[in-house]
Amino acid sequence: MEVAEKGNKIILNKVQDFNLTHMFECGQCFRWNKEEDGSYTGVVENKVINVEQFGDTIVFNNIGSQDYSLLKSYFDLDNDYGKIKKAVNTDSIMNEAIEFGYGIRILNQDEWETMISFMISANNRIPMIKRVIENLSVKFGEFICNYRGKDYYTFPSPKRLAEASLDEILECKAGFRAPRIKKAASRFLEERDLVYSIKDMTYDEGLTYLKSYEGIGDKVANCILLFSMKHFDTFPVDVWVRRVMQELYVDKNTKDKDIRKFAENKFGKYSGYAQQYLFYYARENGIGVKRKK
DNA sequence: TCCCAGGTCCTGA
């Protein structure tokens, strides 16, 4: 990979295992949106970043060279996905899933934002999750800038959400998750350092801690661990992963926890990557969905 | 109108 800078652009050449659609549409993040020209614009920390892809050349717009370390971390650029694919490519099903979502990378997202985002994901659809997060950001985040005619805001701080009234959070269409969000914000304010140290805890310690929040159960906790706390040995089971696993790997009435254990045993320390390839493959192809005639 | 969504929580056996 080669890195070049040009004004407010950072250009990467010869990038492997990198595809914008795969990365942004595989359900791990909710603040990236496709522009008419096929590029994606999103918010990372307090920066609005636009990304374009031309084959194995990636162009990051609206960002200076001083922020390359942020990109490197967020897009997991130092990780060798060739090695990961080789490790999880255990059978023909995984082979197909990896070929389908060959450009997936697990983004390194902020813990606080990921906690709230996946609390919102409970019993919700991805477009609605994105809408609620956008509403919260417009209402409680800090204005960053206008980019291509659209205003962008940071993800709300825990302080701002803790101070918000329940009605204000409800106005963002959070529904029954609103009180959970407010409570989580208040608690996070007190335990911020602890949360940011979960990446250094054992998986079990992290899981137990996260599940002690109201609104964080097994699935959401595992997503938070995987997407923001560098615990890649977990295999979150949601409706899509349940379907693809029950269709292709395990008995139809296997429980989520047992599916997770089965997969974690099968894929080991790369379970999280395997889960993302399967999730994207299942959702995009409607695996296990009953078709109407 | 009914069903369901990257679930979680509560209740009653």
Next chain:
DNA sequence: TCAGGACATGGG
């Protein structure tokens, strides 16, 4: 331990 229902919201 575990099945079953409630929970806001909105799209199909």
